[in-house]
Amino acid sequence: MSKPVRIVERRSIQSGAKMLQGLPDVGLVGVIAASHIISKLKMSEVAYIDTDLLPPVIVLQEGLPHSPVRIFGDGNLLVLVSDIAISIQAIQPMMRAITDWIEEKGVEIVISLGGLATPNRQNIETPKVYGAGSNFESLEILKEKNIKIIERGFLVGPQALLLQYCAEKEIPAISLLAQSFYNYPDPEAAAAVITALNQIVEVPVNVSELLEKGEEIRLRMRDIMRRTQSEMMRMRKSQEYDIPHYYVA
Amino acid sequence: MTWRRRSIFDLMREYMERFEEMAEEIFEEAFGKPSWDVDSRTLKPLSDITVTPREVIITVDLPFAKPETVRINWVREDMIEVNAKMRTKVRFEDLGVSHREGEFSSFHCPIQLPVPVENREVKISFKRGILEIRLPRKRGYRIRVE
Numbered sequence: 013m014s015k016p017v018r019i020v021e022r023r024s025i026q027s028g029a030k031m032l033q034g035l036p037d038v039g040l041v042g043v044i045a046a047s048h049i050i051s052k053l054k055m056s057e058v059a060y061i062d063t064d065l066l067p068p069v070i071v072l073q074e075g076l077p078h079s080p081v082r083i084f085g086d087g088n089l090l091v092l093v094s095d096i097a098i099s100i101q102a103i104q105p106m107m108r109a110i111t112d113w114i115e116e117k118g119v120e121i122v123i124s125l126g127g128l129a130t131p132n133r134q135n136i137e138t139p140k141v142y143g144a145g146s147n148f149e150s151l152e153i154l155k156e157k158n159i160k161i162i163e164r165g166f167l168v169g170p171q172a173l174l175l176q177y178c179a180e181k182e183i184p185a186i187s188l189l190a191q192s193f194y195n196y197p198d199p200e201a202a203a204a205v206i207t208a209l210n211q212i213v214e215v216p217v218n219v220s221e222l223l224e225k226g227e228e229i230r231l232r233m234r235d236i237m238r239r240t241q242s243e244m245m246r247m248r249k250s251q252e253y254d255i256p257h258y259y260v261a
Numbered sequence: 262m263t264w265r266r267r268s269i270f271d272l273m274r275e276y277m278e279r280f281e282e283m284a285e286e287i288f289e290e291a292f293g294k295p296s297w298d299v300d301s302r303t304l305k306p307l308s309d310i311t312v313t314p315r316e317v318i319i320t321v322d323l324p325f326a327k328p329e330t331v332r333i334n335w336v337r338e339d340m341i342e343v344n345a346k347m348r349t350k351v352r353f354e355d356l357g358v359s360h361r362e363g364e365f366s367s368f369h370c371p372i373q374l375p376v377p378v379e380n381r382e383v384k385i386s387f388k389r390g391i392l393e394i395r396l397p398r399k400r401g402y403r404i405r406v407e
Contacts, residue, residue, distance in 0.1 A: 134320075134389045196307055196322040196391070227324035227390060232356055234307050234322075235296055 017063040017102075017109035023085070025058060027118035030213050031090040034125050035081075035170040036097045036240040038249065039192030040233055041127035042171070044202035044222065045209075046093040050084045052217040058085035061109075065102035071095045081106070089215070090119070097239040098170060100246045107170055111177035121150075122178055122185040123213065124171035125205045127192030128162075129252060139191035139201045141208040146178040146185035153186065157211040162189070164256050168249045186212065194249075195241045197233035199226040269404060299363035304351070306368045308343075310375060312398075317378050319394040323368055325349055328387045333394060335380055336371065343370045343392065377401070 034046025049055070060079035070077040080095040098106065114122055128142055143154040144162045154161050167175065171187045178185035188208050192201035203219035222229070244250075296305040307322040321343050323331070330346035345368045352364040377399035384395040 134391050134393070195309055196320075230322060230324040230390070231304070231351065234304070237307055238296065 015109065016065060016105045017061060019059050019083075019109060019113045020062050020079075021059045023056075023058045025085065025090070025117045026088060028120050029085070029088045029090050029117065031083075031092065031114060031119045031122045032125060032209070032213075032215075033092045033122060033171060033174055035092065035094050036236060036243075037126045037169050037171065038129045038194050038244065039127035039196065039198035039201050040237055040240065041190055041192050041198055041201045041205055042125040043093060043236070044197060044199055044229060044233070045125040045206050046091050048202065048206065048219075048222055049215055049217055050091055050093065052221075053086050053089070053215070055084035055086040055089075055091060057082050058090065059083040059113075061106065063102060063106065063109075065105055066096070066099065069096055089213075095236070097236060097243045099243055103170055103247065104173060107173040107177060111174065111181060111183070114178070114183060115181050119183065121213070122174060122183060123209060124174055124185070124187040125202075125209060126169075126171045126187060126189045127198060127201050127205075128189040129194035129249075130191040133191060133193045133198070136191055139198075139204040141188055141190045141204050143189070143208075144175060144187045146175050146183065150184045150186050153184075153212055157208075159188070159208055159211070166251050166254055166256065168247055168251050169244070188212075195237060195244075197230045197237050199223065199229045269406060272404065297363075297365060298369070299361075301369065302364060302366050303369040304365045304367075306343075306370050308370055308372055310372070312376055315398060317374060317376060317396045317398060319372055319396070321368075321370055321372075321392040321394075322390065323387075323392055324390050325351070326368060326390065326392075330367075331385075331387060331392055333383075333385065339374045339377070341372050341374065341394075343372065343394075344368065345392075 032046060034042030036043050061081035062079060069080050071080050082093060084091045130136065141159060142162050143159040144167065145151040145154060151161060175185050175187055188205050190201035190204040192198040199222045203222045206215065206217065206219050209215055309320045311318040323345050325347040326345040327348050332344045334342050336342050347366055350364045350366045353361045378396040379399055382397050386393045
């Protein structure tokens with residue numbers, strides 16, 4: 013029986029790479045940050061996701077078909093990004109397959125870039141960035157860089173599963189989450205998360221362009237945001253607002 | 262048949278379920294149509310509604326909007342519409358689309374109100390390109406807690 017999710021490599025992947033994850037989530041923070049990095053570093057597609065669990069959508073680029081969920085690469089940096097919202101049926105099998113692939117390719121560390129939905133975001137001048145890790149080693153990295161750790165609470169969505177599946181396989185993984193709008197594209201939060209990322213992995217991109225082109229980015233990303241919002245509702249993303257229940261550790 | 266008096270929690274759950282169903286319906290309806298209209302040269306902006314015990318808070322993301330052109334109209338008792346002109350015309354080409362023709366110069370957004378509101382004492386602000394409209398809720402009946 014064929015696997016429900018296949019990762020098809022277009023180029024050979026070198027062992028020991030660092031991988032960034034920027035799938036659609038709150039404020040499209042990961043998508044905006046990942047797309048900016050891919051564009052500025054002129055990264056090329058090194059692999060793509062092939063699965064019947066996604067809607068029958070292709071992305072046309074210079075007239076040629078591409079999978080909407082792709083991995084771009086440059087040297088030892090890999091970036092996972094999607095042009096479409098990931099449906100709830102696809103998230104778990106896809107994140108499991110990606111974690112298996114990460115293990116197989118000997119990826120050194122996985123860093124998810126995302127948002128932490130914050131009410132009254134429009135009153136926040138500079139979004140703060142929080143972190144979570146898959147193991148003590150990952151948490152140590154966050155502490156060294158003075159990135160505040162989310163000690164307790166809920167995470168929902170692709171970055172949550174990636175953290176959990178990497179923990180199972182003892183792969184160092186980190187989630188960097190910037191305070192963001194829930195359902196409006198947030199380039200300022202993307203800039204904040206790239207700045208935090210640069211403390212851990214050097215990614216030589218200037219974030220000022222993200223801020224300068226903020227309005228254009230917000231305009232262009234309305235449709236993917238609308239569809240992501242619909243999927244977030246289905247996956248009960250709002251549970252991240254919930255206060256964890258009391259228990260004695 | 263056993264008749265059980267509905268508790269405040271039942272009512273709250275029913276209200277939340279109804280609200281979620283309504284939101285799903287709005288999403289499904291929205292996806293059947295494009296977020297732009299070439300004839301009226303308008304784009305549909307992203308919007309959001311929050312219901313608090315006292316207010317209905319509506320936000321609308323309006324990048325490139327001229328704040329002085331933002332207009333809020335009552336279409337009917339349970340619907341408002343937001344219109345705003347953009348500082349610059351945007352063509353499909355500017356958005357990376359080469360197989361369509363047309364340009365857009367304003368935003369248009371009808372918004373269905375989930376609960377009855379007063380049309381007086383409406384508070385409006387525009388910050389970081391986001392319009393915020395605060396509408397006081399109409400006072401309804403109170404459920405007595407015994």
